[in-house]
Amino acid sequence: MKQLAFINNRRFFHRLGKSTTGCIAAAILLSGCQNDVAQPYNQQIPAWFPELEIPADNQLTQERIDLGKRLFYEPLLSLDSSVSCATCHQISKAFTDGLTISEGVDGVLGLRNAPTLANIGFSPTLFHDGGVDNLELQSQQPIFSDMEMKFSIAGFLDRIEEDESYVQMFMKAYERAPDAFGISRAIAAFERTIISGNSRFDQFYYEADENVLSESEIRGMALFFSTENKCADCHQPPLFTNFEFENVGLYSAYPDSGRARITHLSSDNGKFKVPTLRNIELTAPYMHDGSMSSLQEVVNHFNEGGVGHINQSSDVQPLSLSEQEKQDLVAFLASLTDELFISNSDLMY
């Protein structure tokens, strides 16, 4: 029964991949037609991924992505020129920072653990609480936040006023002088190229390379997709998240109300966006508050079934996994690491 569910999943995602290829090709052609000067960007998206939706006013071009990458790695965006986007989103850690809670200017602690940016362009909401629904707005927030860059766009524009190379990049990318519009759009454009879909799991599952996973990883995969264990109910492939908000029973009283901060609904108290599990091996510590240091600890938590918060997801129930099964599950999670992704020079500056 477990194996049957797995096979059905596999067939489904093969079909999905075929249909999205045409959409992506059309999107690339469309973006190329809109600007004769700009170089259209040949977006490389795995065939089994969903379509990447891109705002009409920010179609991808090479110039926009180049500018966005420079800005993403630009510490001048912070008050004391010490913090860039890449400070909290390091490629070697799958665009996280390895800290329990991220640090901003002067070492001031933020609110939560830095989420990975892998495949962030596919996410309909951003932040752990889903408080933003587009990258163009989200990209401005860290610049102003007292807990992150603690600066202003006006201040940054003053700093680059004499930098002719920046002016030229903005003009080529957006046909306008440096400003908030160009900054926010360019960073968002670059972030939409942060795509990870070439893990050993992908090679096994979508590309039928049956030699890339160990026996333990295959057993762990069966446990993961088991309808009894329900891991994949929330962490649905190919992105390994359903982008919903769930309370996983970490605490009986949450210090951080999570999604309720946005909706003001008590029924959302303690709910956070289901994170992707792609590259999860590289993104410790775990949970919205970085309270778990290892995948073993995370698996133990779900095996025990949570503390029983009133809003706890019904999918979080005691699982009775054996020690071997827990090891297999952790092994499978490690197969979601994409080595080419974290060494992709296109994402480095």
Add this chain to the structure above:
Amino acid sequence: MMKYLSLILLGLIGFTSCNKDGCIDPTALNYDPNAENDDGTCVYLAENLNLSVYSKLGQADFAYNTDVVTDGGRTIKFTRAQMYMSGFTFNGTGGGYQLLNPHALIKPEVMEYNLGYLPQDMYTSFSFTAGVDSASNHMDPATFSAASALSSNNPDHMHWGWDPGYIFYVLEGLVDTSAAMNGLVDAPFIFHVGTDIHKVDLAFVSQIDASSDSVNVSINIDWLKLLDGTDITAEVDSRSTHTMNNPPLATLMVANLDEAISLHQ
């Protein structure tokens, strides 16, 4: 033949004598190029509508880094205070008129704000929103012109970077948290208030003669009164709100807006 010519002539006379009434001044807002008789309805712009904001701490003039005492007896000092106002509307004999540039970012260190143009009229009341109107509140701050108070190009603009939108007002400073209330400020307070449910519409009855090129309206803001009823103690939860993490405190503070903002006599 003569009969037809007479009819045509009568028709022409009738047509030319039917001169249209209206505003015949091309410089007026409602200039009618087809009007030939001025009926006295021309509406003109007052070139400068100036908003004067008198910032107060109780009866005293506002000052940063100066000890003041809240209604709860706590000594505090302000280090930052800002507020958005929007939707300025003036009601006169010609009806209501909403300003085309309706957003202002109020700071105690700035007293005068040019709100743009207003049709010449005799106005009897005006209103505005303390906060940002809902439509603008959910626009991307990067899409406003650089001159707008809402633009993220503006170094003072206040936006959360989240869907809840703009921070309507910010009050920051230091407070004495000692049990004995010894008057020594020692801990920060941070009140960032926003979200659509916390904008407050305010209306004032006032005779405003906008018949000249320049018009002025004046209001008071008592920034200290915004803290009335709050219990700024050693408890962090009572001296900090970013609205979404502490809605009851934000709601309590918003209730003070009605009395904190008044007409300057």
